[in-house]
Amino acid sequence: MKNALILVLTAAALVGCNKEGAKAPAPAAADPAIVHPGDELRAHLKLAEVSLQPVAETLRVAGRIDFDEQRLARIGATVTGRVTQIDAKVGQRVRKGDVLARLNSSELSSQQLAYLKARAELELNRRNAERARLLFDSDVISAAELQRRQSEFQISQAETRAAADQLQLLGVSPAAIERLGREGTVDSVTPVIATMDGVVVERKLALGQVVQPADALFVVADLSRLWAVAQVPEQQAGQVRTGQTVSIRVPALGIDSLQAPLSFVAQTINPETRTVLVRTELDNADGLLKPEMLATMLVEGPPVERMVVPASAVVRESDEDHVFIVEGGESFRLVRVKLGPESGGQRVVLSGLKGKERIVVEGGFHLNNERNRQQMEGS
Numbered sequence: 001m002k003n004a005l006i007l008v009l010t011a012a013a014l015v016g017c018n019k020e021g022a023k024a025p026a027p028a029a030a031d032p033a034i035v036h037p038g039d040e041l042r043a044h045l046k047l048a049e050v051s052l053q054p055v056a057e058t059l060r061v062a063g064r065i066d067f068d069e070q071r072l073a074r075i076g077a078t079v080t081g082r083v084t085q086i087d088a089k090v091g092q093r094v095r096k097g098d099v100l101a102r103l104n105s106s107e108l109s110s111q112q113l114a115y116l117k118a119r120a121e122l123e124l125n126r127r128n129a130e131r132a133r134l135l136f137d138s139d140v141i142s143a144a145e146l147q148r149r150q151s152e153f154q155i156s157q158a159e160t161r162a163a164a165d166q167l168q169l170l171g172v173s174p175a176a177i178e179r180l181g182r183e184g185t186v187d188s189v190t191p192v193i194a195t196m197d198g199v200v201v202e203r204k205l206a207l208g209q210v211v212q213p214a215d216a217l218f219v220v221a222d223l224s225r226l227w228a229v230a231q232v233p234e235q236q237a238g239q240v241r242t243g244q245t246v247s248i249r250v251p252a253l254g255i256d257s258l259q260a261p262l263s264f265v266a267q268t269i270n271p272e273t274r275t276v277l278v279r280t281e282l283d284n285a286d287g288l289l290k291p292e293m294l295a296t297m298l299v300e301g302p303p304v305e306r307m308v309v310p311a312s313a314v315v316r317e318s319d320e321d322h323v324f325i326v327e328g329g330e331s332f333r334l335v336r337v338k339l340g341p342e343s344g345g346q347r348v349v350l351s352g353l354k355g356k357e358r359i360v361v362e363g364g365f366h367l368n369n370e371r372n373r374q375q376m377e378g379s
Contacts, residue, residue: 031333032371032375033333033334033335033371034327034331034332034333034334034371035324035331035332035333035334035367035368035370035371035374036330036331036374037330037332037367037370038370041363041366041367041370042330044363044366045360045362045363045367046360046361046362046363047326047358047359047360047361048310048313048358048359048361049356049357049358049359050307050308050309050349050353050355050356050357050358050359051307051308051355052305052306052307052308052355053305053306053308053346054303054304054305054306055303055304055305055306055308055343055346055348056300056301056302056303056304057239057300057301057304057348058298058299058300058301058343059232059236059239059240059298059299059300059301060296060297060298060299061230061231061232061233061236061278061296061297061299062230062231062294062295062296062297063228063229063230063231063248063294063295063296063297064228064229064230064292064293064294064295065226065227065228065250065282065289065290065291065292065293065295066226066227066228066229066279066291066292067201067221067223067226067227067291068221068222068225068226068227068281069227071196071198071221071222071223071224071225072219072220072221072222073194073195073196073198073219073220073221074216074218074219075100075192075193075194075195075216075217075218075219075220076192076211076213076214076215076216076217076218077103077171077190077192077211077212077213077215077217078169078170078171078190078213079103079105079107079108079170079171079190079213080105080107080210080211080212080213081103081104081105081106081107081108081190081210081211082103082104082105082208082209082210082211083101083102083103083205083206083207083208083209083210083211084102084103084104084189084207085101085102085207086100086101086203086205086206086207087099087100087101087102088100088101088194088200088203088218089200089203090200090201090202090203091199091200091201092199092200093198093199093200094194094197094198094199094200094220095194095197096194096195096196096197097193097194098193098194099191099192099193099194100191100192100193100194100200100217100218101191101192101205101217101218102189102190102191102192103189103190103191103192103211104188104189105170105188105189105190106188107170108170108172108187108188108190109186109188111163111166111167111170112167112172112180112186112187112188113186114163114166115160115163115164115166115167115177115180115181116180116181116184116186118156118159118160118162118163119160119163119181121156121159121160122153122156122157122159122160124156125149125152125153125155125156126153126156128149128152128153129149129150129152129153131149132145132146132149132150133146164177167180170190171190171191171193172190192217192218194218194220195220196220196222197222198220198221198222198223199220199221199222199223200218200219200220201219201220201221201223201291202218202219203217203218203219204216204217204218205217205218221291223284223287223291224283224284224285225281225282225283225284226281226282226284226289226291227279227280227281227282228246228248228258228260228279228280228281228282228295228297229277229278229279230277230278230279230295230297231270231273231275231276231277231278232275232276232277232278232299233274233275234269234274234275234276237269237276239299239301240262240265240276240278240299241262241265242261242262242263242264242265243261243262244261244262244299244300244301245259245260245261245300246259246260246261246262246280246297246298246299246300247259247297247298247300248260248280248282248295248296248297248298249295249296249298250289250293250294250295251294251295251296252293252294253288253289253293255288258282260280260281260282261280262278262279262280262299263279263280263281264277264278264279264280265277265278266278278297278299280297306348306349307348307349307353307355308346308347308348308349309323309337309339309346309347309349309353309359309361310345310346310347310361311342311345311346311347312345312361312362312364313359313360313361313362313364314337314339314347314364315334315364315365315367315368317334317336317368320336321336321337321338321339322334322335322336322337322368323335323337323352323353323359323360323364324359324360324364324367324368325353325357325358325359325360326357326358326359326360332360332367332371334368334371335352335353336352337349337350337351337352337353338350338351338352
């Protein structure tokens with residue numbers, strides 16, 4: 001009986017011990033973002049406080065080299081005619097007044113004949129008016145007849161001036177008009193004349209083609225100065241203004257040091273692309289730049305106070321940016337951050353830090369290796 005009682009008490013004690021063991025909490029798992037470096041590694045870490053610094057943000061937009069519209073001429077015919085001769089080629093340098101092509105125009109012939117007829121009528125009415133004055137002085141005709149002859153003469157003068165003006169509109173010079181009136185020789189050939197110095201960059205005509213005054217037959221450009229143009233997204237339009245310094249990079253030429261101020265910022269938004277046109281003017285005396293070359297425009301904005309961290313503090317982990325912040329006296333926590341592009345050895349903090357944290361600015365790579373080692377040993 002005594003032995004049975006001892007067995008019952010022993011079993012009860014064992015059951016009680018099992019219940020207490022079941023209620024005991026499991027040890028907490030170590031935080032994988034925390035690292036506890038040894039004294040030797042900690043001595044090689046350099047710490048600094050996250051601070052605010054003035055940062056000049058740079059807007060980067062794609063652009064291109066373009067013609068200076070103030071140095072571009074679209075040249076056409078002054079009359080309707082058929083092309084009989086082409087004197088200028090694409091790429092040819094021309095001077096103002098050079099003949100680019102010649103046309104044969106029946107319209108020009110008709111207008112020259114009209115001018116000659118008006119001059120003949122003018123001469124006839126001039127003589128009639130002079131004769132009428134003599135007859136009136138001799139009391140042969142009345143004052144009304146004299147006035148009629150003088151009126152006819154004045155009308156002929158107006159018609160002759162109008163015919164001469166029409167010829168000038170068709171591209172005939174005053175000297176040529178005077179020669180026409182003096183010699184009476186009709187010439188149906190008219191030249192297409194360069195209106196400025198430059199290079200022929202476009203030609204849109206062929207022999208035998210009938211052209212109209214509205215047709216642009218040649219495009220002549222002065223390439224000594226060009227434009228760099230770009231379309232700035234609507235969301236960033238507030239960052240650009242006239243006079244800002246712009247850096248222009250031309251990949252085709254390996255040029256990345258062109259500096260110029262913004263000369264124009266459009267006052268309206270393009271409704272189709274939701275962008276704002278900006279441009280700057282470039283000197284091209286050496287002729288290296290070519291219209292339609294691709295370019296990148298870097299617009300530097302005014303300095304703004306931003307939270308920054310040194311580029312040396314950034315640790316890449318899982319294809320993301322991180323920094324180590326001091327947590328306690330001897331611990332460091334790996335924190336994911338979102339950063340802007342590097343500029344001058346600094347990166348702007350977009351998110352992940354609040355400011356005033358102490359972070360590891362040198363030695364973060366080795367500290368992260370130690371964190372990974374401790375994590376592997378702990379697991």
